[in-house]
Amino acid sequence: MSDGRQDAIARAWEEVVATARRTREEGLVVGTSGNVSARVGDIVLVTPTGVPYDRLGPGDAVGVDLEGRQVLGGLVPTSELPLHLAVYRGSGARAVVHTHAVHATAVSTLVPEVPLVHYAAALLGGPVRTAPYARYGTQELADHMLAALRDRTGCLLRNHGTVTYGDSLDEAYDRTAQLEWMCRVWLTASSVPGHSPTLLTPGQLRDVQEALEGYGQPG
Template identity: 40%
Template sequence: MTDSKSDEAREGELRTAIATGVPEIAAMTPGRTGNLSARSGDRVAITPSGVPYEEIQPGSVPVLSLDGESVIGDLAPSSETPMHLGIYRSLDVGAIAHVHSPWATTLAVLGEELPPVHYMVAAAGGPIPVAPYEPFGTVELAEAAVSTMESAGTTACILANHGLVAGGEDVQDAIETAVAVESTAQVYLQAKAVGDPVELTPAQFEGAMAQFDSYGQPERNDAD
């Protein structure tokens, strides 16, 4: 009974995290085109397919196994479930945000990566690469995203002619990574319209990466 209760609590937390994060996804992506997921162990909660964002509550969020089997919920999971599960099986992330935000999607249509023009690109581990085009909702798209991020060493990539996918430690971290990429993509494209953007040197970018590793409040222990 103890393990069962622990599973229920864990799954409930995942579903709540998704429902809580949905408004931020809605602000970044048109219509119902984005999706959000979170993982704990072998359980993954993900936004339901085609449901208006304002109607998504914790109880409407499907929970799946890493193999894609339904665990909780009556609604079908996002059509991009294969991509989310593929990333979880391959990369060390606890949440994934997928959006069709306008500036990152502009880069996707151009087939152009986001270079290190600002230190905020370090939030995703490096310049944001472009995964080759594959139809949405397919295993092939999942494989393209995973391969691209693994090769680049990033937790985000631009999906050619599609949008952006970003991972993080948790839901808020994944959303913040997506926001960092989107805002930097906007600055980059605006700068290109005026002149030639200046990229950070490798040494400068490595320094920014090191600063990101120590950014924020130091961890506290019980004695603090």
């Protein structure tokens, strides 16, 4: 493996660990639940199963190929490896974040799709769907997730949590945070007796999506 390749893998692993720690610090996971991954060429770096994130260091990198064969490290990859690999095989994703965020998980038990309570839904490609329940770590769960992710960059997993992806770990994490916040807003508004939240129309959401195409700094 070339020095450049090794450096890229080392940097990506550092970002994976930092993002995993952030999910715990910001309350999106408890203990060692949830998992994070990043793709470097044909290698997927992924958090290991059952290891507290604060114990992970530069020498603990875990890598697999797109078929799930371990090619780097001695720790066992997360049990949700099929979920991560399904995203990479089915999209141009460079990073995936899976959490058990409280409000999003609560919403996953209530609705087949997150109500359009805020235009943040546009950041995930449209109304966020809830994938049907399947046991963690199974190909069935990965298949349900892929269907829910069609034309989206995030979804809920029923009675389980969230999955988002992006071109970077920062982008994937931001989408997770936006999804959790949007679910919290809907739950909060729905809890007021005698009132129902107003929702955006599909047309209003499309208007936001068009506006976002020119959003941000040039270059």
